[in-house]
Amino acid sequence: MSAAETAVETIQREMTVFARRARASAGRMHPELSLVSYTLLGHLEESGGRRATDLAAHYALDKSTVSRQVAALERSGLIERRLDPEDHRVQVLDLTAAGREILAQVTRSRRAAFRERLADWPEEDLVRFAAYLERYNAGRTAAG
Amino acid sequence: MSAAETAVETIQREMTVFARRARASAGRMHPELSLVSYTLLGHLEESGGRRATDLAAHYALDKSTVSRQVAALERSGLIERRLDPEDHRVQVLDLTAAGREILAQVTRSRRAAFRERLADWPEEDLVRFAAYLERYNAGRTAAG
DNA sequence: CAAGCAAGTTGTACTGTGCAACCAGAGCGG
DNA sequence: CCGCTCTGGTTGCACAGTACAACTTGCTTG
Numbered sequence: 001m002s003a004a005e006t007a008v009e010t011i012q013r014e015m016t017v018f019a020r021r022a023r024a025s026a027g028r029m030h031p032e033l034s035l036v037s038y039t040l041l042g043h044l045e046e047s048g049g050r051r052a053t054d055l056a057a058h059y060a061l062d063k064s065t066v067s068r069q070v071a072a073l074e075r076s077g078l079i080e081r082r083l084d085p086e087d088h089r090v091q092v093l094d095l096t097a098a099g100r101e102i103l104a105q106v107t108r109s110r111r112a113a114f115r116e117r118l119a120d121w122p123e124e125d126l127v128r129f130a131a132y133l134e135r136y137n138a139g140r141t142a143a144g
Numbered sequence: 145m146s147a148a149e150t151a152v153e154t155i156q157r158e159m160t161v162f163a164r165r166a167r168a169s170a171g172r173m174h175p176e177l178s179l180v181s182y183t184l185l186g187h188l189e190e191s192g193g194r195r196a197t198d199l200a201a202h203y204a205l206d207k208s209t210v211s212r213q214v215a216a217l218e219r220s221g222l223i224e225r226r227l228d229p230e231d232h233r234v235q236v237l238d239l240t241a242a243g244r245e246i247l248a249q250v251t252r253s254r255r256a257a258f259r260e261r262l263a264d265w266p267e268e269d270l271v272r273f274a275a276y277l278e279r280y281n282a283g284r285t286a287a288g
Numbered sequence: 289c290a291a292g293c294a295a296g297t298t299g300t301a302c303t304g305t306g307c308a309a310c311c312a313g314a315g316c317g318g
Numbered sequence: 319c320c321g322c323t324c325t326g327g328t329t330g331c332a333c334a335g336t337a338c339a340a341c342t343t344g345c346t347t348g
Contacts, residue, residue, distance in 0.1 A: 014277035
């Protein structure tokens with residue numbers, strides 16, 4: 001196997017390990033906000049006023065899944081739905097003040113954890129690692 | 145924000161994006177072998193003769209979870225367990241021929257997807273990216 | 289208007305997971 | 319040798335996240 005193939009192999013394996021751990025630790029770190037909820041809230045913050053269907057399409061989730069997630073977030077008072085006056089089938093979703101608050105809080109704590117973990121990395125490596133990840137994710141294949 | 149802080153921010157965000165996508169796409173890609181099973185099988189192939197406890201530690205999974213996964217893999221005939229003659233509490237796990245077969249098959253398809261995605265990366269970058277990921281995962285913090 | 293399409297909800301089922309309780313074997317101090 | 323404790327593993331239970339299918343409601347179009 002060439003060096004490149006070995007590297008691809010390693011990237012594949014380590015990404016998978018990471019994904020597993022991320023899911024495991026996300027719950028422990030922020031019991032108040034699951035990884036899904038966190039992601040959805042983040043998405044709504046960035047591009048407010050989305051519909052559930054948009055979220056489902058964007059994350060390749062079933063509409064029923066999104067429906068339940070959204071219902072839970074609303075029950076928790078983190079988002080609100082209002083009927084689109086143009087089309088009464090549609091519900092437009094937006095963060096509430098509380099939602100923004102929690103999201104900011106979780107973002108802070110996540111950020112702190114990452115920063116701690118990466119504390120002893122030389123800046124040069126951090127910058128390069130970040131660039132690689134961005135480049136990787138910019139791809140659109142399903143290799144995920 | 146310093147360059148290092150920006151990089152940490154990016155790493156956090158991109159890792160999260162990756163985690164979400166991985167989970168979404170894994171099931172669709174190989175219905176015959178769940179992501180967990182695949183990961184465990186791969187681990188066993190690389191470093192045969194592991195114990196369930198080792199797997200649990202490595203993937204930050206509860207021992208009960210690993211126990212069930214292992215039981216399922218054994219039922220499917222992909223791994224076999226034998227009692228450690230030295231210590232009768234311990235079960236040493238190993239792939240069966242069928243297990244190696246399936247694993248190779250899934251690995252081929254995963255590898256193809258990754259390789260396609262990473263096709264236009266220079267070898268030097270692949271190697272460095274792989275090294276960063278390994279280093280990141282070698283850390284033991286709960287940051288995911 | 290009737291037929292069909294689109295947005296969401298609900299019923300059902302399955303997977304992956306953790307925690308707690310438990311069992312069995314090993315090891316140690318008296 | 320006996321009990322205590324530790325370790326590896328299993329099982330009962332609960333729960334989150336997910337998909338699929340059936341359904342409701344509202345819009346759109348022939």
